[in-house]
Amino acid sequence: MVLKIQRTVIYLTNGSIIEALPNNPEGIRGYTLHVVYWDEANLTPQDTELFDAILFTLGTTAGKFVCSSTPWNVDSVFWRICNDPDFKDWKQSHVTWREAIEPNGPLKKSILEKIRKQYAEDPARWRREMEAEWAEDQDVWLPQSLIAKCIAPDLELYEFETVQRGEFYAGLDLGKHEDYSVLTVIQKAEDRFHLVHLKIFPLETSYASVIGYVKALADRWGGFQKIRVDMTGVGDYICEDMENAGIENVEGVTFTLPRKQEMASLLKQRMLEGKYRFPYFTWEKPYRSDYPSELNVERFALRKDGSITFSHPRSTHDDVFWSTALALYATVEMTPEPYLAVIPR
Known part of the structure; x- marks a missing residue:
């Protein structure tokens, strides 16, 4: 049950706290946490420093760490988590448009067709956004x-x-x-x-x-x-x-x-x-x-x-x-x- 709701914090009656923290290493240091969810991890600057800071917050509780993201650049922590053998013991979920389409997911078929047409001439973007794969054309101006x-x-x-x-x-x-x-x-x-x-x-x-x-x-x-x-x-x-x-x-x-x-x-x-x-x-x-x-x-x-x-x-x-x-x-x-x-x- 919810006890109190503030702008970035929710207090529950059982003593648990859900808090939204800024996605930078300074904003999370000093916490002792049981669960951390890091969204859009592949689009976070200073991702290595933030990853290290997160691990320290979970060190004394043996807590759970969950991260998700649309694939973006390969020189990132998120890419290593998904591809580096050093992270092979991590559980992974690879969700594409096939798993997200109705009736099993929230993606409407009509919206899917619009997205398919929008990305028809940009296969790299389709692979990133809809297939959840790392992809980038070699001739992009801004990598x-x-x-x-x-x-x-x-x-x-x-x-x-x-x-x-x-x-x-x-x-x-x-x-x-x-x-x-x-x-x-x-x-x-x-x-x-x-x-x-x-x-x-x-x-x-x-x-x-x-x-x-x-x-x-x-x-x-x-x-x-x-x-x-x-x-x-x-x-x-x-x-x-x-x-x-x-x-x-x-x-x-x-x-x-x-x-x-x-x-x-x-x-x-x-x-x-x-x-x-x-x-x-x-x-x-x-x-x-x-x-x-x-x-x-x-x-x-x-x-x-x-x-x-x-x-x-x-x-x-x-x-x-x-x-x-x-x-x-x-x-x-x-x-x-x-x-x-x-x-x-």
């Missing part, structure tokens, strides 16, 4: 191991309704019929940048509605230091409309090949340096996904001239990726666009 290292369990997104103050930068990738419009807002914290807001607008959302949302958010949060906007295919008028609506520090970006390479390279460099951090979160609408998978979706290929082209598998979306790249790109000065000129003899 899983790099993404996992940038997840910050201490961060939370800011809600639209809240009032915030700080040094904010934003990226707005525009779409309408086939692609989604996505707004990404990051906040500068000393020499790092943290993801604090992500808005994915449903298909067919008018640009006027998108601008209205951006304007309302800017007013609540004291404006943006800069907001970079994808104006490819729509022209300068979208930036003019935003400025006429009272949004300050708007700057348009045309997605040429050199510009995309510049933005994607900056995003990757910030992550390699540990200067871009974000929480792990998922969403169901307007489509089902999670932030790490959206960053992992972009593929690249080298051309003969040494330049890089970017793409994403069919039935997937890279709007979140480019909105994020735009937000990070808003933190630096935009270089002049390279061009070729023909000089007459």
Whole structure:
């Protein structure tokens, strides 16, 4: 029977306590526990340190340790638990979509077919999400191991309704019929940048509605230091409309090949340096996904001239990726666009 419920703790009448702890080693050290359940273990930064800390909490009670996760990067504790011979005495359960489908599980057949179509051109993602296997294409721009290292369990997104103050930068990738419009807002914290807001607008959302949302958010949060906007295919008028609506520090970006390479390279460099951090979160609408998978979706290929082209598998979306790249790109000065000129003899 439940005696008392608090935000992160449930007290039972038999003296037992169920407590939600942050997924970092400092948050669990010092406890003496009987059961520990670690969810999304493969998507936890500092996983080795956390694993060691968990074992110490169970050392005097001979307690039970349970962990689960969607497979992600192979240089992780969770991969070793599932694959390393040193862990062969651990009991394992491998649950795929076959075990989860109705009537034996909660997965609806109609939802399964939608997911199958969504991942049709991305077999690696299907294997991870639905077959619970480790898989990654070799031509992804942001590897899983790099993404996992940038997840910050201490961060939370800011809600639209809240009032915030700080040094904010934003990226707005525009779409309408086939692609989604996505707004990404990051906040500068000393020499790092943290993801604090992500808005994915449903298909067919008018640009006027998108601008209205951006304007309302800017007013609540004291404006943006800069907001970079994808104006490819729509022209300068979208930036003019935003400025006429009272949004300050708007700057348009045309997605040429050199510009995309510049933005994607900056995003990757910030992550390699540990200067871009974000929480792990998922969403169901307007489509089902999670932030790490959206960053992992972009593929690249080298051309003969040494330049890089970017793409994403069919039935997937890279709007979140480019909105994020735009937000990070808003933190630096935009270089002049390279061009070729023909000089007459």
